[in-house]
Amino acid sequence: MNIKNVQLKAIEARRYSELKTPLNKVRIDHNSNFKRMEQQQGNHALIDFEYTASYGPIGMIKIEGILVFEDPKTKTIIKEWNDTRKMPNEIASALHTAIMHACVPQAVGIAKDLRLPPPIPLPQVRLGKNPQKGGAELGPEVA
Secondary structure (H helix, E strand, C coil), rough: CCCEEEEEEEEEEECCCCCCCCCCCCCCCEEEEEEEEEEEECCEEECCCCCCCECCCEEEEEEEEEEEEEEECCHHHHHHHHHHCCCCCHHHHHHHHCCCCCHHHHHHHHHHHHHHCCCCCCCCCCCCCCCCCCCCCCCCCCC
């Protein structure tokens, strides 16, 4: 399978709580789903998708787009998805990964603008002895 193109069509983002409301621990749920799938010329398929980062009662970020992929089994994959809303796991995994790679960086910038936590865990830098349980004393370079 070969992913040819990912394009974003629409972005909707909302912060429900006031900026002065303190954000304690926020659960961020990611979801991507396929809305429509159709055959294109040759072995190409066009997929309408939607990515959502939900912050519960605090806010949400929704991104819609299209993705084009090519596979020798495109006709079978599309027919199975249109009939049962299912597809082979390896194909679904690759498609959802491509969607996440396109949408999460966009969502990080939007979250910053809305003063929401980024929808990815930021790395934690720990210095000193025993920076983490079971970890080595040497860590990444810090400039």
